[in-house]
């Protein structure tokens with residue numbers, strides 16, 4: 001059985017189908033990029049993986065079991081949007097992310113000092129080394145986003161869920177964050193699901209790029225059908241299979 005096994009998932013809100021017939025098998029350590037038109041259910045799919053919601057139909061198994069309903073950290077799942085604590089300094093936000101991984105959610109004494117040193121290293125890597133003593137309110141939107149990503153990565157989860165994590169960042173910072181994420185992923189072999197609107201980013205970071213789209217479309221009622229996975233590209237080797245398909249058919253345009 002795959003590490004993450006998604007079998008015939010449907011999710012509806014009221015009578016409205018959002019995603020339907022989603023099947024996916026992911027090996028531990030794979031990096032899955034998720035792309036697709038706005039509103040087609042990519043974030044919904046992440047929430048299902050996180051067990052923030054239960055699917056209307058179908059099953060999801062992570063390491064052989066359904067994802068736990070409560071907050072998920074014990075299964076090592078981190079969602080980048082659960083993030084910054086406004087009442088803690090930037091450095092303590094990173095330390096807290098590490099403390100959550102401990103059994104009691106607490107680090108004391110020498111453990112805490114070591115965690116603070118590691119937090120400083122992380123802050124240096126994400127370009128926030130000089131902001132450790134500040135509070136999140138003093139950070140720009142892009143800086144807060146970097147802090148949230150730093151937190152998620154510090155937790156070193158087995159499964160990391162990222163929802164457009166680099167959207168608010170300038171191009172230089174974005175590349176630095178890509179490098180940081182790729183290094184950590186190589187180190188920890190965590191399994192990553194990342195929603196992005198940037199196809200190039202999806203292919204650069206992902207081992208696979210999956211596309212959500214609506215294969216059935218009723219022009220008189222655009223909400224009649226849900227989306228499903230319509231493409232599953234091998235994105236290693238710079239996504240060469242994808243580029244060939246794109247040149248041949250123009251099926252995919254950046255969304």
Ligand SMILES: Nc1ncnc2c1ncn2[C@@H]1O[C@H](COP(=O)(O)OP(=O)(O)OP(=O)(O)O)[C@@H](O)[C@H]1O
Pocket residue numbers: 013018036037038039040041042043044045
């Ligand atoms: N809790 C909810 N109750 C009702 N409708 C919802 C709920 N959550 C999402 N939706 C609807 O489901 C659809 C899919 O939303 P979702 O956020 O998953 O899309 P998305 O592909 O991530 O979009 P985007 O790329 O714009 O972030 C949207 O039309 C949204 O309005």
